[in-house]
Amino acid sequence: MRARMSKPKVPGIETFSGPAGGWPALGAVARVLKDQMAVGREAAALRKVNQPAGFDCPGCAWPDPAHTSSFEFCENGAKAVAWEATGKRATPALFADHTVSQLWEWTDHALEDAGRLTEPMAYDAGSDRYLAIGWDEAFRRIGEALRALPSPDMAEFYTSGRTSNEAAFLYQLMVREFGTNNFPDCSNLCHEATSVALPQSIGVGKGTVTLDDFALCDALFSFGHNPGTNHPRMLSTLRELSLRGVPIIAVNPLRERGLERFASPQHPSDMLGGQGTPIAQTYHQVRIGGDVAFLKGMMKWLLANNALDHAFIAEHTTGIEALCADLDATPWSAIEAESGLPRADIEAAAQVYARAERVIVCYGMGMTQHRFGTRNVHQMANLLLLRGNIGKPGAGIAPIRGHSNVQGDRTVGITEKPTQALADAIKRRYGFEFPVTHGHDAVAAVQAIRDGRSKALVCLGGNLAVALSDPQATFAAMRKLDLAVHVATKLNRSHLITAKQSFLLPCLGRTEVDLKAGGPQFVTVEDSMSMVHASQGGLKPASPRLKSEPAIVAGIARALLPDSQVDWDHLVADYDRIRDGIEAVFPIFKDFNQRVRQPGGFRLYVGASVRDWGGPGARARFIVSPGLNEDLRVQGDGVLTLTTVRSHDQYNTTIYGYSDRYRGVEGRRDVVFVNADDLRERGLAPGDRIDIVSCLPPNEAGGVREVRGFTAVAYELPRGSAAMYFPEGNALVSLDCHDAASGTPGYKSIPVRIRAAVDG
Template structure:
């Protein structure tokens, strides 16, 4: 954003400082004050990421050391304050406001109402949620689910902040009920990782640990924004920069966290004000041009014989087909699609070739495309060419969002059960598991839209807002017979009422979880397969709250009166749940002992030690072309990506500040280059309409946002950005990655024009 644009548009003023620093501390202070429970929140912050404390409910970045005295970041502090708030959404709120009135509130205002305190059931006659007892709530849910003609007519969504223990019980309940319909937040973010990496390296997880970052001699960062989405990573990047490790950033937007960082834990940096430079080189690739960039790097490596031939011969298959594809890919096409000069791509390849140990990090800028699986394949190919998987200081690092989105998957939240999983559950709990594949998130919404699914149970999350095509989704979900939401706070999905809608308030991760056998802890798995304990210490926000495991058990007992599972026995002592996890998933061997060790333990990741799974070898996988389907033909078509603001975590809007991008107090903006504005006869600050060029065979119609404000920004020509979830309306349900089902939020062909005068 140019400096001369200051104050021309309300709420738009360039930010000149580093990521972190005094601005981050000021932001934390403001959010603590706003939530009106400073004593409660600061007490919680002293326990975040500590051995006897709780895991941060924010991102899944691993803890550098569990003995750290004060290990949290700005957005982690916001997440804790948001949960430990003194505000309460009591029955009085719902008595005062109808659901129709609440629908007019902003998403920020809904969650800012505070913690839900009692179970509530929707009353259509008064258009209000009314208090209901726990036993009656469970009974209604069980009765409604059993009334379905087929268990496959119910969908069971899971949020990635759910603990391993709750997720394991949830999948047991659902499978005993008789379905594998497990739409999950992973479907909306890193499902391309879960699909692509097993095909490439035999496991759907990253291969590095935090210790590997101390050993690498080059790091490549693709498609993620650590300054906003996982700020604790900035400390690791700072350490790499200070020891001279080249950090290469590949991203359409210049994100401040990848440029400069001032660590609040280092007084000299705070006083200096400028911070530590992070990325040595920043390549602003066109949106969706990453495969072209990667193929250009690989083409140079092959041409210059900069390969690890011994590793390739011993550990891989498919090199010949990859080389043929690279040879057939022209530099002219690579340059045109990536938006970068050949010299720049070759320079990046030389940095890669000169390093012995390389880590590649990537985020949803690589996975949330209609070709996300292909993107991940090419990242793996790049690393395999020089043996950069399975040795210290090298490997692939998908940077996950939700704190336990990876763990939920590990303990059975998957719509694609394996025969081995089914047999392990049968052997341990005595019931047969259906083997037919169930619904992912997009398939679930389509089934609801078509009337093939009639019930939705959500263990956390805000599915209706997070999924693509909200106009279709909202309309579809209002036709449900049953909607159940297990949550800490009110959100918009709760206001999309079915014939019967029930809100079940749960404990937060910051709070004491007490059973008859004493205080309990849960476990989570971070982005690097480390499993550790999380135990809250705060008094619950309401005496009527139940833990997620207890709520799942309550639903299960009402739903499955003849259940083979002793639900009360399991939830009385969570060690028993962990014993069950270990029995079904031997990868958790000696679970209860190992998780009590400081820092927990790492799950086995075969590719980290060059164990490539069933095939015995890693595989180079060819993706023909350069994602030519990225743009539709026609004059004036741009490619739009959705991004999160700095005051946001997934669909949770903490406030209206996107500090590092220079946006304050608003979200109705579209970031666009100066040249693209001029080409359309537009100027910074003009009101514009954005219309999707994606066509839906299932739900035809115009998808557009209107009256947004154009903001001149440093982006490659042909690339534009707007916020998630505001941009979701531009993505039809059937426009997703064919392999992973992930909606194409990050590469939407659009046309932009001035808003017509009303």
Template sequence: MADAKIPGVRAYDGPAGGWGALKAVAGALGDQATVIEGGRTLLSANQPEGFDCPGCAWPDPKHTSSFEFCENGAKAVAWEATSKRASPEVFERHTVSELLTWSDHAIEDLGRLTEPMAYDAASDRYLPISWDEAFARTGSALRALDNPNQAEFYASGRASNEAAFLYQLLGRRFGTNNFPDCSNMCHEPTSVGLPDSIGMGKGSVTLEDFDHADLILCFGHNPGTNHPRMMGTLREASKRGAAILAFNPLRERSLEKFASPRDAMEMATLSSTPIASAYYQLTIGGDALAVQGMMKAVLALQAVDRDFISEHTAGFEALVEALEALSWAEIEAGSGLSRAQIEEAAGVYARSKATILCYGMGLTQHRDSSGTVQQLVNLLLLKGNIGRPGAGICPLRGHSNVQGARTVGVAEKPVPALLDSLRDVFGFEPPRAHGHTVVEAIEAMERGEAKVFLGLGGNFAVAAPDPIRTFAAMRRLDFAVHIATKPNRTHLLVGQESLLLPCLGRTEIDIQAGGRQAVTVEDSMSMVHASKGLNAPASDQLKSEPAIVAGIARAVLGGDDAVDWSGLVADYDRIRDLIARVFPGTFDNYNERIRVPGGFRLPVPPSDRIWKTASGKANFMAHAPKAGDPRQGDPDVMILTTLRSHDQYNTTIYGQNDRYRGVFGRRDVVFAHPDDIAARGLSSGDRIDLAAAFDSSGERVVRGFTVVARDLPRGCLAAYYPETNILVELEDRDTRSGTPAYKSVPVRLRAARDGACN
């Protein structure tokens, strides 16, 4: 549906993957002048003696593949292993004020940070300092606080288990549970919703389960861009005859057809493998009602597993009552699908003997996502599709260790068992009060209650919603410390004092006093394995993340602290031994087990039909859409979902192309149904403004974007993240988890104001 006359927008008819993927890999390696020693860097990705890709968290097939990386993984590796350097000389040439006018891509494309730096207000530049001074200034800033809860310890999902464990130990030894982390912005509804349903906030499947599934249900995810190695798994499932049903407002090429770069025949013949058996384009935020409609149809077909329900579940009668009270008119209006479509999908599900349900952030970033996640579980429980081969729930995590960081204690709402264990192992009483989520941390900064910010990776302010408020909040800080491999926009939002502390990347060799070290990560299916870099560090002044955390800890807590921070960093085996003591039964024999190729799987009780819920059973959770949504009933209001392009990983923009959606050299586009465009007196290719629908200030607006006609439901729009984060108000979030509603933003679309520019 793209208009060929729109600059930078043209039809893309090829499959996901294929020659386009190989060409993009070559381009990424060339653009970054990547440090590839005889090709060993990429060939060592996701291998037993290599490093874990810093990209997605999709599991590795027993760590035995000789070619286990993907296009976007190669881009992530190239971006980290670049030969470009953001040295002090670079910062000497550019003030912070100047850098703030650059694009996010240009800021990060400066390259790898090479030594510690501190912001100098007089020159408006970052200037080099020693590590000793950096640690001393950080320690002084934290000790000067009136109470520990004036500090925020932010963690991104790129940190290893070892770094994350030390980080949460540092924060709790300091006296706070303020651990806002990237989970708060993506899969927190999984962490909040699943425990009530199945007793654990993680998925229940293994990679091998996909070999035995008759049906794979895909809700709210775009695997070709956000977890591309999943495409090989979906391709194999399709080839052996498994049905794959996709539920997504926008048609994504990777869920339609895929050509594997590892398949010589497909590459030679330019052929591809179809992925989705059927594609259901529901309205934005219509997932819960679509699933409830499927359950209603399954009940009508009497296709439930009565024995499983009787033995393993509670709440079935209440669910049935709630579904009976829900009319088909409500379901059709709210889901955007017809009754016939929903019953068709339900029939496929009813006939399946083993079903896996996958979902991503297209489902978790709405106003009521925690409840929606529970509806997915309800659907699976109806037929006993949890806890047996080829069946289960599969949340698709993004960051390579976002799940692992949470497992080892980075959580603002820690369970009492964790705090008790920390007390018993380390001999101190951890704080018990819940800490801040990301949104709560921003609000605390606004009020002047949060004064010091520590960032373990990530691009906090750009990833967060509502940059008007978030950027201003960051500038109110007394002190900020950013542990990072590259500069980004958050580092430029300086308050009174700000430090940049450069760390090793996943691809680099980590040498400590005890020799060469490996770290560990947990993938999205609870497999833990080792990761060991092979490239020389980008600078001889880089420190590992564990070493930086330990350095801060010594400066804050003093050299006589009960924790031997220096000893732990000398040999990461010692960190893992402590993790095993703090989490008995979860990380037993940690060091021995990670030395086995492929690592080991953490306990996942729902996989064995053990339900650690209050009822001792898996719980059906009745659900009703939240009433009083102001966006309902206003025909002028449209719902925007934010997207990541194919040249992007989270906030990192590798380039300006989005190949599979036919967008090249630009990101300032908004996709809309052609009838919605025409209804506003516009044509595809016109310049438009988007404004937050209920913002009285008039500030939350993006101007001069180009509207492009696409096949998506009426009333729905799609545009790129983070460019449209300005439209996401801080209060617009999931009511239970606090996750920002990036995927259902109420907006008004207008012709561009005269004189608007991109």
């Protein structure tokens, strides 16, 4: 086992030598269940997670196998369930005892660890406290505040990817009848580059593979993701591939344990042996931001060795000549310099690819959260198209999503870019028209709030202020709002950035029974591979005062739209009626209510999976991205490229605890991972307190973007690369630092300098 951490000893930093999963994972599950103090409730929930008659795990969007088992959840899924099914409660007494100013001083972990919200609350500026309020009064005041805006376009309507299809569909219906398309969404912050790039390349903004394809592939390439932490159930699939001899090639700046070795809790041999099953055959630690160079190097070798599928290219694609010219014009010296890897390593990866008949490329936010995220996705698609590896069994592209329904809420209409076809379908079904104009994504929404062009924000879940880049600008902007509404299960920091009127509306969790007059309801979600399935909670709600997300949306809609042409009460009385509406507006959901009741649900049509590139006569496109992204890299002496990462005790902005087990971090998050030689070159040593200074333009106040007093940790990273946790690193990223094509903030390629900490 390679040593990762160098001496001298740094408090809270150890070398972890075990595999992903295994006994430490089971121990972590036991600890979180004990900590949340509702073991019976949580155990009952875990028995139903990812089961045909149960609920969908809120932890990630990895698909369920055809035959699920009682162990079809992972460590981080168990944490997500326990976090929601907790016995802790954030009642009105919490807010009576603490002002908002006092709560602001709590850590993000402590805020959510206070427990489930139990009552609707409204902010009282005089006492600086949230006070309980009745549901009808809350809806009335929210509706009045929104109607008082000079224009509907002065309101922003954010959606979290944990929102169900049913709630998301009602939400977009309400907002469009109100008259705006301002739909900032969590997908803007993660996989929007996928949603933009893949339709341009292959005609659809979704992955082309199913879980069954993994059993047929001959090689798998993993770019820019960490399955051991962010979607651990994927490790079981990777383990199966490894055991049948399929080469797995990992391309990632950090060596992530889940891509090295995995001990499956379902297999006694792994647990008893202790070392687990090897995963990646080869691990290429590409320089941060060097992925396009790596991909172009592979394609350059394929072209030079005539390892192309000429028949597929001729029949199904366009643009090959321009791509070949671009590859010919790209010198190996530039590819090596930008990727940080020798030519021989890149050619070896290309040879693995060329020998395989069926290849899957998986990728995560390490590829999309860059100022060049769409370019990254285009080049992965190019690589697959060169050998016909899209649209046949065992091959394709697989963007691995985070939030459990981040893909689904987009499918049912959460988009700031509506089409005329959507407008026509809504008019046919519900009788109203709305403007087909481009609304705001997440970054544009905050910029509009900052500039005074938007004065209201409604959030259907999430923690937008913390998730977004540039907290100095974002927090200040949101404090200028006239109205802020948060639908949530737990308290988070965004709720404490108060407007003239602020409301907390507590909702049911996915683990809980959603009971209507007609009986218990279920909702639906869409996973990363376009499978739509039902999710029905079975636990008693955390409070009798909770409402479901669809019911909350309907309540706001009734107050906002007194002359609405939609019968909101009728829809939320029986969610089958909502699904009938989804089917009417989106024909892809044909026979929705019938098909979703089949065990495992059904898969939506993905044209590229069957080599339908967007309609008759359409073709897949090779898209050229000139250069190697060096045009977006800040150059200069001492500049490092820093990426933000999630810890193993974290899900997006939710901090379960302070352990990052596989990276050897315990009890802290104030660390920066840096190559040991880069530290020495700057006169620094492991354990030194350092400041991280952004090389991006000054902040809104004209000051330097920096975070201070972090601890340097020597880590196995390529020279010139560094990493720190999200969201702590967000202060280094300006609102303007985003992918021009998709709007996704550049969290993964921040130019910085580091120096010894300056106290004070």
